[in-house]
Amino acid sequence: MATIINADTSDGLKLTSDTSGQIDFQSAGSTKATIDTSGNLKFDSGYGSVGTAYGCRAWVNFNGTGTVAIRDSGNVSSITDRGVGQYTVNFATNMPDADYAVHGSGKLADATNYGRQLYPTGTFTTSSCQFTAAISTASPVDLLHCCAIFTR
Amino acid sequence: MRIIYETSDGGVAVIVPAPEYLLTHTMEELAAKDVPAGANYEIVEDSVVPSDRAFRGAWTWA
Numbered sequence: 365m366a367t368i369i370n371a372d373t374s375d376g377l378k379l380t381s382d383t384s385g386q387i388d389f390q391s392a393g394s395t396k397a398t399i400d401t402s403g404n405l406k407f408d409s410g411y412g413s414v415g416t417a418y419g420c421r422a423w424v425n426f427n428g429t430g431t432v433a434i435r436d437s438g439n440v441s442s443i444t445d446r447g448v449g450q451y452t453v454n455f456a457t458n459m460p461d462a463d464y465a466v467h468g469s470g471k472l473a474d475a476t477n478y479g480r481q482l483y484p485t486g487t488f489t490t491s492s493c494q495f496t497a498a499i500s501t502a503s504p505v506d507l508l509h510c511c512a513i514f515t516r
Numbered sequence: 517m518r519i520i521y522e523t524s525d526g527g528v529a530v531i532v533p534a535p536e537y538l539l540t541h542t543m544e545e546l547a548a549k550d551v552p553a554g555a556n557y558e559i560v561e562d563s564v565v566p567s568d569r570a571f572r573g574a575w576t577w578a
Contacts, residue, residue, distance in 0.1 A: 426532070431567045434534045441537040442550050445530040446523065448572045454550045456537050492550075506569055 366398070421464065422455050422514040428470065428497060429506035449497035449504025451482075453512055455490075462488040464516040468495050470507035482510050518565050519547050521557035522577035530565055 366386040370378040373392045389397040398406040398414050406414040422439035426432065432445045444452035468482030486494035493514065497507045519531035531550050533543065543559050551557045556577065566575075 424534070429569060431562065431565070432530065432532050434532055437534045437536060440534045441541070442519075442531045442533045442546060444550065445532060447527060447529075448569065454531075456534070506572070 418515055420513050421459060421516045422453070423512065424453055425509065425511045426451075427508065428510040429508055435509075444492075446494075447504070449506055450485075450494070451497070451510065452492050452494045453514075454492045455514075458490040459514070459516055460490070462490055464488065464514050466493060466512065466514055468510070468512040470497055470510040472505065473508055482507060482512065517543050518560050518562055519543065519551060519557055520560055520565065520577075521551050521555040523555070524552075526576055527573070528575040528577050 365382050365384040366388040367382055367384070368378075368380040368388045368390055370380070370390040370393060372378045385401040387399045388395045395414055396408045398404075400406065405417045407417055408414050420438075422437075424434060424437040424440045424443065426434045426437070426443055428449075428451065432443070434440070434443060439456045440453055441456040442454045444454065446452060466484045466488070468484065470482040481499065482495050482497045484493055485496045493512075495510070495512060496504050497510065498504045517533065519533075521529055521531070523529050531546070533546055537546065547557055547559065
């Protein structure tokens with residue numbers, strides 16, 4: 365049961381409401397997106413059925429060498445330059461716990477040496493995540509561009 | 517602006533603010549949130565932090 369907003373192909377907008385607290389968005393009677401009573405946003409978008417969207421809760425793209433600077437970001441208050449190839453991403457709004465997923469990437473120079481690693485190090489916390497930039501187990505290096513995303 | 521603080525091993529860390537965050541917060545508020553508790557820190561102009569990182573590991577708090 366749900367309150368349904370349906371874009372019907374013959375009758376146009378059709379609204380059906382109940383007291384379940386869930387909202388379904390339909391096209392021609394087929395559910396394409398849902399917001400359930402737990403606040404989960406679910407969508408189809410070619411998946412075949414509605415599934416929960418797990419959002420990117422923070423992201424950052426920054427210059428890791430020279431004058432270290434954030435190029436752009438979302439839900440990030442700052443980065444901390446802790447030394448050569450060592451950075452911390454600080455969240456503007458804390459994560460609900462420290463069990464989020466992280467992905468980092470970077471490159472060493474504009475035209476060459478792509479694929480350098482920016483990997484999380486230390487303990488994940490709700491307020492920040494530490495990264496080290498390096499090539500395999502070699503010593504840390506400063507990267508020209510660093511990118512990190514956090515999914516929860 | 518940047519925030520520099522003394523790390524536990526005597527080195528220097530540099531906090532680089534996100535421009536978006538500074539639309540709604542001050543540097544002092546950022547320092548209160550992102551500088552480790554008890555660390556000596558200072559809010560400085562960008563130009564105070566060297567862009568030459570050849571000896572980044574040798575930076576010390578003076």
